[in-house]
Amino acid sequence: MTPADAAEVLALCAAFDLRTIGEADARAWAYALRDIPLDDDTRQAVADHYGVTEKRATPADVRRIRARIREARIGAAHPIYDGNPTETGKQFTARRREQLAAAAEGHLPPRSITQALDAAPPAAVLALVAGVGRPVDDEPRPYITPEQRSALRAPLPNQRASLPALAVPCPVETCRAGRRRLCKRGAGIELRNNVHGRRRDAYAVEVTTCPDCGAAPSQHCTAPEPHPARIRAAQEAAA
Numbered sequence: 001m002t003p004a005d006a007a008e009v010l011a012l013c014a015a016f017d018l019r020t021i022g023e024a025d026a027r028a029w030a031y032a033l034r035d036i037p038l039d040d041d042t043r044q045a046v047a048d049h050y051g052v053t054e055k056r057a058t059p060a061d062v063r064r065i066r067a068r069i070r071e072a073r074i075g076a077a078h079p080i081y082d083g084n085p086t087e088t089g090k091q092f093t094a095r096r097r098e099q100l101a102a103a104a105e106g107h108l109p110p111r112s113i114t115q116a117l118d119a120a121p122p123a124a125v126l127a128l129v130a131g132v133g134r135p136v137d138d139e140p141r142p143y144i145t146p147e148q149r150s151a152l153r154a155p156l157p158n159q160r161a162s163l164p165a166l167a168v169p170c171p172v173e174t175c176r177a178g179r180r181r182l183c184k185r186g187a188g189i190e191l192r193n194n195v196h197g198r199r200r201d202a203y204a205v206e207v208t209t210c211p212d213c214g215a216a217p218s219q220h221c222t223a224p225e226p227h228p229a230r231i232r233a234a235q236e237a238a239a
Helices: 002-018 023-033 040-052 059-077 091-106 113-117 124-129 146-152 197-207 230-236
Strands: none
Touching: 023 059, 059 091, 059 124, 059 230, 091 230, 197 230
16 A cells, blocks of 8 residues: 555545544555555445444554455355365465455355355255155155065075064063064073974964864964964965
């Protein structure tokens, strides 16, 4: 800022606080603001100062408010510098400063951080958003049919699906495994490939009609234990 520029700034201040201006004032302000140009931001800084206080503006006030005006533009623009793999550190510093200066001058428009990063929501997120407001009874189709699930489980003998007796609780006193829970033997070790015999029998009673005595599902056989034919029928039905 030159003394002539400083004199213009002081004249603007005098319009608010009626100060008298001399050559010495212009030279002193010019030296205090020697790295600050006379531009619209400097003029706005003076106006902003007198918009909130009656105190006389000082060079420090003008410098501080002008910096705040420019920092607000930078924050609103969210300048993102992608860089160049071949540039030197000196080149990076110079180009980054140029970008920040352009944002401070208002040459970069205000934009959100998402716009600055050119980021778009992932396709999966967009798909979920598209489903917002869908009626509750409009359920999506399952990704796999029951027939396909059965075909996948069939060759996996160690999976729970191959143990249909898990559908009923285990009646063995030392086990008492609940529905869908594996039976356990001593020391709490799970039986991965089998169930207790009494649980197998309980399952046969629960789901099968006895071929020998005609007992309906959930009804016990006329014998103390389920008839062997009933147990075989249950196994064949689950196969």
